[in-house]
Amino acid sequence: MLKAFKTGIAAAVLTAAAVGTAAADGPKLYHDKYFWQESMQRMATFAAEKQHPFEPTPYATDQYQAFIATGVQSGNPPDLFTWWNGTKLKELVDSGALQPLDDLWKEAVDAGQMDPSAAELYKVDGKIYGVPLHLSSWVVFYNKKLFDKAGVTPPKSWDELLATADKLKGAGITPFVATVQDGWRGFIWFEELLIRTDPETYLKLNAGEASYTSDAVKKVFQIWGDLYAKGYFTPATSNEEVLSFARGDAAMYLMGDWAIQNIVEGGLKPGDDFGAFVMPNITPDLPAAVIGEGSPIVVSKTGAAKPEVADFVRWWMTDEAAAAWAKDPSLYIGNVKAPKPNVIVKDVSEALAAAKARTLPRYWEASPSDIVLPAVEEFNRFMVDPKPAVAEEVMQNVQKIADDYWAQHKQ
Amino acid sequence: MQSSRPKPSPREKAAQRANFLTALCFLAPAVLLVTVFLLVPLIYNVWISFTGWAKFSGIDRFVGVANYSQAFSNPKFFEAAGNTVSWIVASLVLPIGLGLGFALLLRGIRGAEAFKTVFFVPRLLAPTAIGTIWYYVFADNGTLNAMLSGVGLGDWTRSWLYDPLMITPAMIIAHTWQTTGLVMVLLLLGLAALPTEPLEAAQVEGATPFQIFRHIVLPMLLPTLLVVTIISVIAGFTTFDLVWVMGRDYPNRSTLTLAVHQYWETFRSNRWAYGASVAVLIGLIALLITWVQTLLQQKLEDRAK
Incomplete structure (x- = not known):
């Protein structure tokens, strides 16, 4: 009996070892x-x-x-x-x-x-x-049903985007989903608005050659704050950002195109239920650009x-x-040679290629992480409480963090 | 008392030595484990706290107390220390107050066992699970807001977890929900162990229930209360899970406790040496608290003698 038991154990161990090796x-x-x-x-x-x-x-x-x-x-x-x-x-x-x-x-x-x-x-x-x-490219997803309901089409300029948001709002639809979920998202709109108004300052900011209290950054916070004041965003405190877009809580969603799979899991079909466009430039004569990751x-x-x-x-x-x-x-x-993952990535990459868009690095990787992490917390604070006074504090605080960092790291 | 011992015979000496060796053999595994897994890492951590630690090259230089002076000039450290104090105070007052109340209420009533079980169940869940449950109670579209809207108090709904005045109380409510059950059970055990004679005597003498509680039950319950206090203070001081799950993403990290601050700085910001210095400070504070509690216990025991 004992012998049989021992043999059994030995066999099990050997099998496990064999499976382990294969895996x-x-x-x-x-x-x-x-x-x-x-x-x-x-x-x-x-x-x-x-x-x-x-x-x-x-x-x-x-x-x-x-x-x-x-x-x-x-x-x-x-x-x-x-x-x-x-x-x-x-x-x-x-x-x-x-x-x-x-x-x-x-x-x-x-x-x-x-x-x-x-x-x-x-x-x-x-x-x-x-x-x-x-x-991945960072694009604006839009809900086709909600766009149809408000009678709007994907905007081609910043003015059109504002008009679209206005019409959506008029139809009782919140234009944008944006949250501070998981703590890292605060930079998304900051970065996007900055590359749409002054991409050179964006690059300089990442290199420590521009200030977070400069006019270019002030302008970003002013535009961002105005969008909040008009009620264009869902509450930043939701913990269901992707689901919120998939459920139709708002019509547009600025995010990396890697999120398509998550939106699909939320029940929308790419191409049929939702599409995407690249955020138009705010300063009109800027060359085409997109955030790449x-x-x-x-x-x-x-x-x-x-x-x-x-x-x-x-x-x-x-x-x-x-x-x-x-x-x-x-x-x-x-x-x-491989087919594109889905119709949205295909359309966006073709549009970007046709426009000869320049790919700009994402803030998360482009700026030193010693600045990015605390800066994102400051941006989150603004999203939760988007008042001009908070914006002012945020700019001052992030600049102080950047000053401390670059004082130690400038060659 | 014996003032002088007779000299041990050589045989006794040999026996003592053998005893000592046997004891050493029994002790060895424990000594080894404590040394390898506790003492060495502890000493290493203290050493790290005096160095500079570069992310990819490791310890690169000795910096003296620079990490400590950084902690003392970091407003986040003091914010976390302040939050930790609120946690300690809250976990002293709430679970003990409620636990004692429940223990007194449940004593000797019908169905006490069922109530005890219900109050104790949260203790059996992992704190992370508790945090997740309560996160969804307080979330924007969570249970609390749904209930408020349901009873016509829609104006009272808010983002509880993003309200600077509500976030720490919300987490403390979750903590109280989890810890009260254990405190209650310990106090019930303490109450059950009290001698009945003084209580009966007091009743015969015509003391009111409050007088009996104040002058007889409470003093006799003090040793149990002290144990419960120690457990509660340590629970409040080491709070990590709930804050990590419910309050980590609060803008500006202004809800963190010292333990979470230390974790954040070490692993999120990759400031390992600074994190080590915060760990040492947490250890020192914990040591201080334990010392005060030992003194109190000693006092209590002296009084009991």
Whole structure:
């Protein structure tokens, strides 16, 4: 009896070990995009079928940053992981932990797979340090039913946008959803209004060469405050932002196009129930522009030595992988052969290409995070209490934070 | 009392040594665990608090007390300290007041067991779950606002969790809801253990129920109350989960307690050395509170003797 039991245990252990080995096949891809984990797992199954296995391994964002930082500190970062572009990528590159991926990019571009401009976001000092997990443009989604109800069409200029908002309001529909949900969203309208009025100041602000108390920023808060005063926004305190748009609490929603999947989960169909347009410029003679965002998958120097890591990255940029990733979770990685994830991304990217729009980096990645985090809290404070006096305080406080930061970090 | 001991014989000495070695063997696992998982990290944390910590290269230099002076010049630190004091005061007054009230009310009534169970159930839930439940009670489209609108008090509805005067009370209500049950059960146990003779004597003498409570029950219940106080103060002082779930996103982080401030600075802002110094300060304050409580307990025991 005992012998049989022991044999049984041994068999179970062996089976578990065998299963463990099979599941652990392929490099681990660490990430903090837990909301895409299920899609990543389906992607991993597909990848394994195609002989390019990987194992998506999610973390909560806070712990994730600590995990990567300690890995880099001890000289043992993960082989393959997702990161952010902009200042955050530069920090990591400066630590010497990352492997440039120019060779793999060259292969993919030469094979007619990848759009070379998709690498721009991941360049640090002329070298490319990542491949896109997703490339997103920040657009205004609009609810087609509510637009029809108010008899309006997507606006082409800022004046048209204001007229649209006015008509919606007249029809009893709140024009925009915007909240401070999860604490990070405060920069969205700030950044958008600034690039629509004075994009050069936006870039200078990120580089520490312009002030948060400058006229350009004052103008942003004035426009933003006016929109609030006219009752154009839903309450900033809702904790159901995407659902709120999907339910039709308001007609328009400014967000990265990665949110399409979330809106779909809320019950709307892209193209049929909702569309998107790029926010028109407020200063009319400005060139076309859009906020771009794209988390990279990066490879550490230790990971670069392993053939299975390079194999996975190479495969990730093919149309086979890009098409699967475009279907689920509807994300675009800059592959030109694969079909676009959905009709909205297709229309927007065509419109942007036709207008030769310039892609500007998102505030979250473009400004140093020591400024971004407290600044976003200040912007949130304004959204909850959008009075001119609060705007004044917010500008002063953020400038003080920026002063402190740049005093220590200016070369 | 023995003033001088007889010298132990060599045999006794050997036995003592063997005893000591046996004791050491039994102690070793505990000593090892405490050293590896408590003492070493503690000392390491204190060391970190005196260094500069660069995000990707680790400890890069010794900075003396710079992290501590940063804490003392950081308004957020004092805001968090102030909030922590409100939490301690509230968790002293509310769960103990309500717990004592419920304990006295439920004592000896029919169906007391059922009530006790109902009051104790929230204690069994994880604080994070409690935070989520109460988040939806106080949310814009949550239960409270729906109830107010339902009974015609629509004017009273508001964004409770974004109202500077309401956010901390809202979180404290959730905390009280969770902690009152345990306090009540402990006090009921304390009440059950009281001797009945003094109570009966007082009744025979014609004392009013309030007099009996004030002069007989309360003094005899003091040791239990002290234990409950210690538990409540520690619960208030270490509040993390509820604030993290319900008040983390409050604009400007003006609702954070010291524990959440420390976590935020360490992991959100990647200021690890500064976070370590806040952790040391929290430890020192906790030590101070415990010391005062030990003194009180000592006093109480002396009085009882």
